[in-house]
Amino acid sequence: MSFGSATLIPPASLLEADVCVIGSGAAGITLAEQLDGSPLRVLVLEAGGVVQDAATEEDCFAVEHLGTPYGNAIPTRGRWFGGSMNLWFGRIAKLDRIDFEERSWVPFSGWPLGYDELEPWVERAARILDVPHFDKIAIENWAANPTIETFLEHGGASLGVFLWANAIDMGRHYRKALAASRNVRVLLSSTVTALVPNAEGNRIERLQVSSTMGQRFEVRAKVVVLAAGGLENPRLLLASGPRPEGVANSEDLVGRYYIDHPRGESLGSVDLRGLDRDKLARLLLLGEKRRSKYGKVQLRVTFPTNLQRQEGLLNHSLHAHLLGSAHLSDGYRAVHRLAARAKQRQLGGGGLRDELRKVTRDSPKLIRLAAQTVLGPPQPAQLLVVDQMEQEPDPNSRVTLDRNKLDKYGMPKLRLDWRIGESTYRSQERMHRLFKGILDSVGIHTFQSQVLERRGEPPRLVEMKHPSGTTRMSASPKRGVVDADCRVHGVGNLFVAGSSVFPTSGHANPTLLIVALAARLAERLKREL
Numbered sequence: 001m002s003f004g005s006a007t008l009i010p011p012a013s014l015l016e017a018d019v020c021v022i023g024s025g026a027a028g029i030t031l032a033e034q035l036d037g038s039p040l041r042v043l044v045l046e047a048g049g050v051v052q053d054a055a056t057e058e059d060c061f062a063v064e065h066l067g068t069p070y071g072n073a074i075p076t077r078g079r080w081f082g083g084s085m086n087l088w089f090g091r092i093a094k095l096d097r098i099d100f101e102e103r104s105w106v107p108f109s110g111w112p113l114g115y116d117e118l119e120p121w122v123e124r125a126a127r128i129l130d131v132p133h134f135d136k137i138a139i140e141n142w143a144a145n146p147t148i149e150t151f152l153e154h155g156g157a158s159l160g161v162f163l164w165a166n167a168i169d170m171g172r173h174y175r176k177a178l179a180a181s182r183n184v185r186v187l188l189s190s191t192v193t194a195l196v197p198n199a200e201g202n203r204i205e206r207l208q209v210s211s212t213m214g215q216r217f218e219v220r221a222k223v224v225v226l227a228a229g230g231l232e233n234p235r236l237l238l239a240s241g242p243r244p245e246g247v248a249n250s251e252d253l254v255g256r257y258y259i260d261h262p263r264g265e266s267l268g269s270v271d272l273r274g275l276d277r278d279k280l281a282r283l284l285l286l287g288e289k290r291r292s293k294y295g296k297v298q299l300r301v302t303f304p305t306n307l308q309r310q311e312g313l314l315n316h317s318l319h320a321h322l323l324g325s326a327h328l329s330d331g332y333r334a335v336h337r338l339a340a341r342a343k344q345r346q347l348g349g350g351g352l353r354d355e356l357r358k359v360t361r362d363s364p365k366l367i368r369l370a371a372q373t374v375l376g377p378p379q380p381a382q383l384l385v386v387d388q389m390e391q392e393p394d395p396n397s398r399v400t401l402d403r404n405k406l407d408k409y410g411m412p413k414l415r416l417d418w419r420i421g422e423s424t425y426r427s428q429e430r431m432h433r434l435f436k437g438i439l440d441s442v443g444i445h446t447f448q449s450q451v452l453e454r455r456g457e458p459p460r461l462v463e464m465k466h467p468s469g470t471t472r473m474s475a476s477p478k479r480g481v482v483d484a485d486c487r488v489h490g491v492g493n494l495f496v497a498g499s500s501v502f503p504t505s506g507h508a509n510p511t512l513l514i515v516a517l518a519a520r521l522a523e524r525l526k527r528e529l
Contacts, residue, residue, distance in 0.1 A: 003179050005049070006190040006211035013217040017043035017185075018529055020207065020221035022192050022236070023228035025083025026511055027497035027518040029170045029178075030128055031225060034522035036181045040529055043219065044178075045190040045209065047228075048080035056212070060191075060407045063231070067397070067417040071462035072263075077229065081188060082171020084229065085511075090165040090295060093508035094122065094134050096315060098305050099390075105312035106423075108257065108393040109504050112475040112484040118516060125515035130173075131165045132294050157434055158304045162319060162509075164289060164296040189213075191409045195224065195240040195247050197491070204247075204494050210409050223525060227497040227518070230467025231414060234399045234500065237471070237481075239412055248488045253481050255399035257472050259505055261464035262420050264387030264451065268432055270320075270439065271446040272380045279444050280380070287322035287383050300388075301435060302507070303427075314390040314427040317507040318435055323382045385435070385449075387428055388464065388507045392421045399470050418463070425458045466510050468499040486521050497521055 009015070019035060021028050024046040035042045048056070057079045063070075078086040095115075102110025126133045178184050194208040207219040226233050234255040238246040246254060272280060289296035300319040308315060391397075397419035401412035432451045439447050450459050474480025477489035482501050488494040497518045499510040 003050075003175070003186045003188065005188050006045075006209065006215065006217070007213045009187075009211065009215055009217050011215045011217060014206075015043065015187075015217065015219045017041045017219065017221045019043070019223045019225065019525055020045065020219050021225045021227055021497075022207075023047075023083060023226070023232070023498075024081050024171065024186065025078070025227065025229060025498070026085050026088075026170060026514045027227040028083065028225075029085070029174050030125075030515045030518035031227060031497060031522050031525075032178055032181075032184050032186070033128065033174050034519050035526065036178065036184050038183060038526050040183060040526065042184040043221065044184065044186045045192055045207075045219070046081050046083075046186065046188050047191040048078075049188050049212075050081050052078065052080050052086070056408070060409070060411070062405075062407070062413050064402060064405075064413070064415045065418070066415055067419050068461070068463075070416075070418075071460065072465055074465070076465040077231070080171075081175065081186070082169060085168075085170040088511065090163075090168075091509050092129070092131060092163045092165050092512050093160070093300075095506045095508045095513060096160075096302075096305075098308060099315060099504055099506035099508075103308075106314065106392055106504070108395070108479070111503050112473060118513070118520070121516035121520045122512060124519045125512050128515050128519065129165065129170075129512070130168050130294075131163060131512075134161075134163070156304055156307065157438060158302045160300050160302055160317070162298045162300055163294065164298060166295045191411075192228075192236060193239075193409055193411060195226075195236060195494070197241055197247055201241070201243075201247075202490060203492055221493075222529060223493050223495065225495045225497055225521070225525075226471075229498060230470055230500040231399060231416075233496055233498060234470040235401065235411070235414055238399075238401050248481060248491050248494065250490070251477060253395075253472070253479075255470050256395045256397070257393045257469040257503075258397045258399055258416065258418060258467065259391045259393055259469040259502070260418065261466050261505065261507060261509075262387075262389045262391055262424055262461040263464050264385075264389070264428060264459060264461055266384060267387065267451050267459050268318075268385030268435070268447065268449040270383040270385070270444065271448070272382055275444065275446070279442065282442060283383055283444070284322065284380065287320045287380070301431075303431065303434070311430065312423075313430055314392060314423055315506045316387065316389045316427050316431045318431050319386055319388070321384045321386065322380045323384050385432075387431065387451075387461075389424055389428055389461075390504065390506050392423045393469060393472075393504060394419050394421055420461060424461075428459075429454075464509075466499060466505065468502040468505045468510060471496045471500040472503045473501045474503065485524055486517060495521060495525075 018040040019042045021031050021044045078084045097115040100111040100115050123133050189212040191210050195204050196206045198205050204224045237254045241247040289298045300317045302317045400415045403412045405413040432449045436447050471481040482496050486495045
């Protein structure tokens with residue numbers, strides 16, 4: 001079939017398919033690619049085009065923040081073919097075995113799926129993303145080195161890895177194959193504005209769709225898969241149907257249990273200046289990104305499972321970045337802020353002159369840093385600690401609609417009440433104490449932590465923009481929105497794909513598991529249909 005545009009569809013048309021996938025991000029493209037070549041007629045509806053439309057994104061992605069404020073300026077939501085994968089940095093991690101368990105100290109925890117059941121699909125996801133399966137880069141396979149010995153022998157921490165993959169642009173990578181597909185059709189500029197259920201509410205009869213030019217038409221499919229992202233999935237469910245609560249929301253669970261990965265930026269650091277060679281060697285590998293043909297591998301420090309059980313801790317991780325003296329300058333930080341503004345096309349406005357002055361003032365340091373990047377690594381001056389943390393599910397942490405504010409398609413805009421519980425801060429403090437104890441045990445006493453020094457208000461955390469949990473998976477419709485097969489409870493032909501189905505998310509980045517669950521769902525649809 002081919003790529004097409006909804007702007008060419010005659011108004012009031014009715015399109016038909018066996019499977020209709022809403023969204024073309026990691027989940028949507030995986031479903032299309034895995035269903036390519038099957039007997040099923042697959043229609044993928046993508047709201048954007050082949051390039052970014054910043055003005056439309058600003059309108060449709062607008063979110064009013066009611067709870068914990070968002071502080072991460074890096075754009076991560078994409079409304080064009082490829083979705084958020086167009087903005088992906090390539091960092092991958094696996095969820096740990098304990099993340100899938102029902103933990104007595106973590107309310108509303110537990111997946112209806114187990115680690116071992118998902119492992120074959122994680123392997124397939126690695127192939128789809130063109131990265132190695134994690135067993136090949138497990139910590140046990142690393143050569144013995146002072147850092148690993150330090151952390152395993154002193155203080156009982158666990159070590160794992162983040163993979164900074166050579167990020168594959170899924171939209172570009174799979175576009176040619178999908179364009180040549182005989183059974184997959186991709187329709188761009190197609191914003192789904194409503195899911196229309198039957199009178200009993202147990203099936204979706206049709207979808208209402210609007211093009212960017214205003215034509216309205218409908219789609220009828222045997223199966224509908226909602227794969228629009230952790231914020232857009234609940235938005236469409238809440239905005240659809242004849243009932244005020246929306247579709248599949250009789251238990252008032254759609255949009256609840258919103259979780260992200262709270263992140264501590266620059267809340268801890270280790271001064272490396274003046275350390276002797278032996279002590280420095282113990283820390284350098286922790287901040288190093290080791291190169292491989294698949295990208296870079298970085299160590300992370302985590303709580304051992306037994307410590308989580310004994311002390312009721314969430315599954316946090318800590319990693320670090322090596323900084324030279326130039327990295328610590330105001331000019332370097334200004335360059336980063338300017339880069340973020342440029343990516344969001346916001347180079348105008350206040351503060352621009354001040355940022356440029358900082359860059360000019362520190363230009364000699366920045367020139368030396370650029371030269372060192374080409375000629376060799378800079379002399380390390382500081383190890384900057386970053387916390388990437390699990391968040392306890394909370395039904396009051398939620399996405400709702402503001403029906404008084406509509407986007408250009410008439411869809412209600414979003415309100416987000418993100419709530420971070422005390423257990424997150426308590427586990428973060430325990431991680432910093434563990435890290436400090438390990439360093440103290442080998443004679444390194446230069447760790448400075450705002451977390452350990454906090455008084456009164458907890459340290460400020462930012463989001464990783466990994467929106468999850470809003471259509472959570474559960475064995476019972478009393479506990480969640482979809483079942484273990486990602487089918488919406490009580491709606492036989494409606495499925496949800498993406499991180500919105502995660503009941504908990506540990507500290508791992510979600511992309512690998514999003515793709516794994518989408519590949520698993522595709523296989524089920526092939527069998528079922």
